[in-house]
Amino acid sequence: MRKFLIDTDTASDDAVAMCMALAHPDVDVVGFTVVAGNVPLDQAVQNALYTVELCGADTPVYAGAPAPMARDLQTAQEVHGEDGMGDIGLPLSGRTPAEGWGPQVIVDTIRANPGEVTLIAIGPLTNLAIALLWAPDIAEKVERVVIMGGTGEHGPGNITPTAEFNFWVDPEAVRVVLRSGMPLELVGWDVSIANAVVTEERRAEIRALGTAQANFSIDIQATLAQYAWEETRLAGPDFPDPIAMAHAIDPSPATSEFLAVDIAIGPDPMRGTMIVDHYGFAQGTPNATVVTRYPEDAFFGMLYELLG
Ligand code: RIB
Ligand code: CA
Numbered sequence: 001m002r003k004f005l006i007d008t009d010t011a012s013d014d015a016v017a018m019c020m021a022l023a024h025p026d027v028d029v030v031g032f033t034v035v036a037g038n039v040p041l042d043q044a045v046q047n048a049l050y051t052v053e054l055c056g057a058d059t060p061v062y063a064g065a066p067a068p069m070a071r072d073l074q075t076a077q078e079v080h081g082e083d084g085m086g087d088i089g090l091p092l093s094g095r096t097p098a099e100g101w102g103p104q105v106i107v108d109t110i111r112a113n114p115g116e117v118t119l120i121a122i123g124p125l126t127n128l129a130i131a132l133l134w135a136p137d138i139a140e141k142v143e144r145v146v147i148m149g150g151t152g153e154h155g156p157g158n159i160t161p162t163a164e165f166n167f168w169v170d171p172e173a174v175r176v177v178l179r180s181g182m183p184l185e186l187v188g189w190d191v192s193i194a195n196a197v198v199t200e201e202r203r204a205e206i207r208a209l210g211t212a213q214a215n216f217s218i219d220i221q222a223t224l225a226q227y228a229w230e231e232t233r234l235a236g237p238d239f240p241d242p243i244a245m246a247h248a249i250d251p252s253p254a255t256s257e258f259l260a261v262d263i264a265i266g267p268d269p270m271r272g273t274m275i276v277d278h279y280g281f282a283q284g285t286p287n288a289t290v291v292t293r294y295p296e297d298a299f300f301g302m303l304y305e306l307l308g
């Protein structure tokens with residue numbers, strides 16, 4: 001069994017990624033640490049607790065950072081809904097998270113299981129950065145760090161013309177992570193819009209699976225689907241966190257490059273822009289494996305298996 005520790009700003013695509021990990025027979029999800037991002041922290045905690053319950057699991061959920069390290073929180077409720085889960089009236093309140101604070105749980109879990117933990121971050125990197133500032137030794141004790149974030153080599157932004165949301169919310173945290181020495185694998189929004197778009201046909205195939213998790217995974221995309229039609233003009237809602245989770249579960253189908261990656265810290269329009277130094281102009285040393293492709297059939301094949 002591989003130990004997964006998943007850091008999430010639980011909204012409608014995060015929840016699908018959580019269902020995938022909880023369903024996989026070879027994966028032991030040791031915990032979910034929650035960070036403010038798509039929705040305020042408390043809502044993200046409640047969404048995570050609801051999702052764990054829906055999956056019939058008892059995996060602990062820990063609250064983490066309620067805001068970015070050095071900026072005000074800006075959520076994406078216009079994208080995922082006020083409650084982050086499509087505003088379809090789910091009872092997303094009244095559940096109690098486990099005792100413990102996200103960054104501390106990240107440090108304790110990695111130190112207690114050196115070389116065995118895959119840390120998966122599918123929200124802003126605030127919890128990871130706080131953990132690293134407090135315990136830099138975890139960088140060489142964690143086995144893999146898979147991050148949904150950034151725009152790959154030349155992808156478009158989804159919150160500004162050049163920045164992806166997770167990297168944009170807390171760019172200072174991203175810089176701490178990029179300089180930490182952690183074994184980073186970045187799955188950007190470019191990969192999601194290329195091969196993780198839930199078209200009408202894919203939606204029907206997921207519905208046909210007939211399980212609670214499959215129907216949940218479609219139902220909660222109500223706001224994201226609307227946003228896709230109107231704003232990103234995709235052929236349906238895309239699944240960035242689920243395809244990043246697919247890479248964490250099985251990286252073999254992926255195409256990737258080990259590149260020198262930095263992040264723009266300043267104000268908009270450059271805030272949160274991922275900077276890839278292909279030719280060493282900035283003398284940057286390669287510090288991250290950037291996934292440039294994850295095949296659509298491999299992703300949806302795994303998704304259907306795990307939701308089914
Ligand atoms: O840019 C996409 C990312 O931002 C996903 O993780 C989504 O859940 C939001 O957090
Ligand atoms: Ca997310």
